[in-house]
Amino acid sequence: MTSDTTARVLRLLSLLQTRREWSGADLAERLDVTIRTVRRDIDRLRELGYPVDSARGHAGGYRLTSGSDLPPLLLDDEEAIAVAVALRTAAGGLTGIEESALRALAKLEQVLPRRLRGQVTALQDNLAGITWEEPGPRADPALLATLAVTCRDHEIITFDYTTRQNTATRRRAEPCHLVASGGLWYLLAHDTDKDDWRLFRLDRISDALPTGRRVAPRPVPGDDPAAFVASRLSAAPTRHRAVATVQAPADHVRARIRGLATRLAPIDEHTCRLDASDDHLPRIAQTLAGLDTDYTLDADPDVIRHLRDTIHRTVDAIAGLPER
Structure with missing residues (x-):
C-alpha cells in the first residue's frame, strides 16, 4: 500500500474502534473518499486479520467484531498513557491479573514513543500506592x-x-x-x-x-x-450495627475517613451521624478509630464486645512501655 493509502486505512481502523457500527456513507464522509474506496479499505483490513462485519442494504454498516486472535489496536497519546498507568496499578482488587498486567505493560512500553514514555514514567514516579494484604473476596x-x-x-x-x-x-x-x-x-x-x-x-x-x-x-x-x-x-442490611454521633462537622469527618459516601449525615453545623455498620467487626473498629474527635456510640452487643476486646489488647500491648 502507498503511504496515503496506509494512512487512510489506519484512520479507518481508528474510526471503527471508536463506536460499535458505522454506515458506509458516514465512513466515506469522515475519510473524504467514495463508498467504493471504503469497501476496498475494509477488504484490506480483513486481509490484515481484522474481523470486520458488514451488513447489506440501506441500513447496513460496518463494525469490528471479535475474532480468533487479537489484532493490533490503535491508541492516541492520551489513551496510551492511560493504559500504561492503569496496567502498572492493575493488581488491586482482581485475582490473578498481576502477571498478565506486567506482560501487557512490557509490550506497550516497548513501542511507546519516547515523548509518551517520559510522561508515563513521570506519572508513575510521582504516584504511590499501598497494597493491603487483607483477606477477602476479589473479583475474577x-x-x-x-x-x-x-x-x-x-x-x-x-x-x-x-x-x-x-x-x-x-x-x-x-x-x-x-x-x-x-x-x-x-x-x-x-x-x-x-x-x-x-x-x-x-x-x-x-x-x-x-x-x-x-x-x-x-x-x-x-x-x-x-x-x-x-x-x-x-x-443495605448489615450483620453488625454501629452508629456514632460525632462531635464534628460532616465535612471534617469525610476529609479524614475515605469511602463514607451516604453513610455520613450532618445533624447540624457542629455534629454529624456516622453509620459504621458492617458485616466485618474489625472494619467497624477501623472506621471508628479514624475519628479524631469525641463521639457517642449506639451499637449491637457483639460490636461493643469486639471494641472492648480490641481496647484491652491494645492496653496490654503498651503496658510497661516508657512514655515519650
Whole structure:
C-alpha cells in the first residue's frame, strides 16, 4: 500500500474502534473518499486479520467484531498513557491479573514513543500506592470482562448468585454498570424476574452466560449509577450495627475517613451521624478509630464486645512501655 493509502486505512481502523457500527456513507464522509474506496479499505483490513462485519442494504454498516486472535489496536497519546498507568496499578482488587498486567505493560512500553514514555514514567514516579494484604473476596478478571461487555452492549445475562444468607439462585438481568466500592466490585442491573433494580456482588456471581438478546438502555434512577449504588449500599442490611454521633462537622469527618459516601449525615453545623455498620467487626473498629474527635456510640452487643476486646489488647500491648 502507498503511504496515503496506509494512512487512510489506519484512520479507518481508528474510526471503527471508536463506536460499535458505522454506515458506509458516514465512513466515506469522515475519510473524504467514495463508498467504493471504503469497501476496498475494509477488504484490506480483513486481509490484515481484522474481523470486520458488514451488513447489506440501506441500513447496513460496518463494525469490528471479535475474532480468533487479537489484532493490533490503535491508541492516541492520551489513551496510551492511560493504559500504561492503569496496567502498572492493575493488581488491586482482581485475582490473578498481576502477571498478565506486567506482560501487557512490557509490550506497550516497548513501542511507546519516547515523548509518551517520559510522561508515563513521570506519572508513575510521582504516584504511590499501598497494597493491603487483607483477606477477602476479589473479583475474577474474566467475569469482570464478560459483564463489562454485556453492560456495553445492553445484553441480558443469566448467572448463579449466592445471597448473604448463602442461598444460591439463578438470576436473569439487564446489566447496566460496574461499580467498585470499598474493595468490592458490584454489578448494577435490572432484574427481569423481579422487575426492579438490584445490586450484585461480583464475588457471589458464577456461571455468567450472555443470552445474545439485547435490549434498549434502561435509565438509572437519578441518572447517576455511582450515587445510586452508594445509596443502595448505605441502605443495605448489615450483620453488625454501629452508629456514632460525632462531635464534628460532616465535612471534617469525610476529609479524614475515605469511602463514607451516604453513610455520613450532618445533624447540624457542629455534629454529624456516622453509620459504621458492617458485616466485618474489625472494619467497624477501623472506621471508628479514624475519628479524631469525641463521639457517642449506639451499637449491637457483639460490636461493643469486639471494641472492648480490641481496647484491652491494645492496653496490654503498651503496658510497661516508657512514655515519650
